[in-house]
Amino acid sequence: MNREMITTLTKAASISSCASTGSETDSDCSHLPDRPVKAQVRRGSNLSKTQHHLTGSFLFDDSPLPPLPNKPSSSTNPINERLVHNHLKNQGPNVSMFYRADGGVVAVKGEGAIIYEPDGSSYLDCANNVAGCGHSHPLIVKAAVDEIQNIMTNGRFLHPLRDAYVMRLLATLPPELDTLYLVNSGSEANDLALRMARQYSTSANPDHVICIDCAYHGHVQSVVDVSPYKWRQCTDGNAESYHKEHVHVVSAPDTYRGPYKTGAEYADEVKLVLEDTGGVGAFIHESILGCGGQIMMPDGYLPAVYDAVRSSGGCVIADEVQTGFGRPGTSFWQFQHYGVTPDIVTMGKPMGNGYPIGAVACRREVAERFAASGIEYFNTYGGNSVACAFGNAVLDAIEQDGLQENARVVGEYLMKRMRSLKELPSGVEFVKRRRTDYTGEDIIPHEKLCRYVVDFLKYERIIVSRDGPDGNVIKIKPPLVFTNGNVDSLVNGMKQALIEAEKTGYF
Numbered sequence: 001m002n003r004e005m006i007t008t009l010t011k012a013a014s015i016s017s018c019a020s021t022g023s024e025t026d027s028d029c030s031h032l033p034d035r036p037v038k039a040q041v042r043r044g045s046n047l048s049k050t051q052h053h054l055t056g057s058f059l060f061d062d063s064p065l066p067p068l069p070n071k072p073s074s075s076t077n078p079i080n081e082r083l084v085h086n087h088l089k090n091q092g093p094n095v096s097m098f099y100r101a102d103g104g105v106v107a108v109k110g111e112g113a114i115i116y117e118p119d120g121s122s123y124l125d126c127a128n129n130v131a132g133c134g135h136s137h138p139l140i141v142k143a144a145v146d147e148i149q150n151i152m153t154n155g156r157f158l159h160p161l162r163d164a165y166v167m168r169l170l171a172t173l174p175p176e177l178d179t180l181y182l183v184n185s186g187s188e189a190n191d192l193a194l195r196m197a198r199q200y201s202t203s204a205n206p207d208h209v210i211c212i213d214c215a216y217h218g219h220v221q222s223v224v225d226v227s228p229y230k231w232r233q234c235t236d237g238n239a240e241s242y243h244k245e246h247v248h249v250v251s252a253p254d255t256y257r258g259p260y261k262t263g264a265e266y267a268d269e270v271k272l273v274l275e276d277t278g279g280v281g282a283f284i285h286e287s288i289l290g291c292g293g294q295i296m297m298p299d300g301y302l303p304a305v306y307d308a309v310r311s312s313g314g315c316v317i318a319d320e321v322q323t324g325f326g327r328p329g330t331s332f333w334q335f336q337h338y339g340v341t342p343d344i345v346t347m348g349k350p351m352g353n354g355y356p357i358g359a360v361a362c363r364r365e366v367a368e369r370f371a372a373s374g375i376e377y378f379n380t381y382g383g384n385s386v387a388c389a390f391g392n393a394v395l396d397a398i399e400q401d402g403l404q405e406n407a408r409v410v411g412e413y414l415m416k417r418m419r420s421l422k423e424l425p426s427g428v429e430f431v432k433r434r435r436t437d438y439t440g441e442d443i444i445p446h447e448k449l450c451r452y453v454v455d456f457l458k459y460e461r462i463i464v465s466r467d468g469p470d471g472n473v474i475k476i477k478p479p480l481v482f483t484n485g486n487v488d489s490l491v492n493g494m495k496q497a498l499i500e501a502e503k504t505g506y507f
């Protein structure tokens with residue numbers, strides 16, 4: 001195997017960093033190969049001084065892959081065939097589906113890190129951080145069922161479960177973040193965070209936002225606005241219309257393939273936007289860029305950006321929807337890894353182990369300025385007692401099963417095993433040549449090889465996803481109950497895929 005051709009980004013030291021996947025995000029690239037034309041997205045035209053670097057299109061090559069070696073296809077299974085047919089006929093044509101080209105995955109039961117299809121066959125789930133504590137965790141299921149039998153109503157009523165949950169969740173955060181709003185999803189959390197930031201900011205342009213190229217923050221309009229990952233998928237020639245005047249896009253701080261090699265240089269780009277505009281209401285960032293290709297923030301980047309944004313009267317929102325709840329292993333939240341404390345933190349996904357729940361945590365001062373408008377905040381389902389039963393039980397499970405520590409230990413093992421293939425950590429980037437300096441010019445993303453490996457793994461009954469602007473990053477984001485044995489299955493499967501790919505002449 002020509003090892004020069006698989007290169008990696010050392011993005012994290014635990015399964016924590018195995019952030020996003022198509023299954024529950026956003027970030028399922030499986031629909032993208034259907035798209036024939038590359039979109040042109042305006043390059044930060046409102047950043048006169050800022051050189052903004054787009055690093056890819058998210059519109060992937062759809063040329064056929066070589067045949068997988070004697071593998072059965074799910075698309076010939078009658079149940080898959082019917083469900084795919086109905087999905088395409090009865091739901092919106094762009095509703096995301098995992099492995100669409102190969103009959104999808106019919107997930108009717110889950111247990112730990114395993115997903116079962118109706119016929120009892122199973123997949124190892126390496127792509128699911130919604131069921132962070134593992135599918136159908138008994139403690140969580142019981143707590144939820146108990147509460148469903150008691151009452152289901154709106155958040156205006158007081159409830160002891162909610163009271164307990166709010167206090168417990170706040171206790172996981174730095175003491176400055178002492179106020180919570182409960183919502184129903186990551187998108188809602190980010191929408192609320194932007195609203196609060198606008199109200200809180202004393203900058204010249206409180207409704208302006210800086211976001212990172214390739215970011216994904218959710219599916220409602222306000223957060224699609226700050227999700228360049230989404231605009232890039234646009235193929236109807238209207239990509240420009242998605243880039244709103246109040247949104248300023250800075251380069252993804254990728255020190256491997258991006259234009260700069262240090263966090264300080266990327267932070268300078270943000271400072272230029274602040275100078276240019278006279279200040280913005282908010283800087284919003286994922287703590288690891290999931291759809292951007294599992295990119296960790298480089299040293300020094302966030303501290304410098306936070307200082308600059310705050311000095312100009314704005315505030316900072318950390319989107320922990322993918323990365324929170326013990327996944328970092330060494331900390332409960334990923335922002336803690338960088339030594340910063342945001343003004344607002346948003347969360348969701350693993351928060352309810354599959355039940356829809358999200359939250360916005362903020363400094364009291366931010367909440368007070370938000371409330372000063374006099375507008376009451378009401379959310380029908382946000383903080384309902386069933387959601388809080390799920391939330392409390394998730395915290396119980398993380399504690400009782402030692403899941404944060406498991407993430408650290410198994411994450412380290414994953415890194416070690418991946419490195420034995422070459423150096424493959426949580427996000428695995430396939431390139432044709434490895435560069436020797438930071439010019440970035442001799443790195444050629446190998447999207448096809450990445451697709452081949454993802455497809456091969458599916459036939460080996462292992463679910464992973466791929467992402468990144470060039471579709472050449474495999475994302476590994478298993479439930480935190482993942483074991484060393486699961487790691488072995490995954491890595492052995494990848495090794496087999498690479499051996500087969502070599503036989504086909506892919507290397």
Ligand SMILES: Cc1ncc(COP(=O)(O)O)c(C=O)c1O
Pocket residue numbers: 020024025026027185186187188190216217218219286290319320321322348349
């Ligand atoms: C980083 C990030 N933020 C926000 C969201 C939106 O969350 P939801 O789909 O729960 O609205 C997602 C979903 O994938 C995400 O990955």
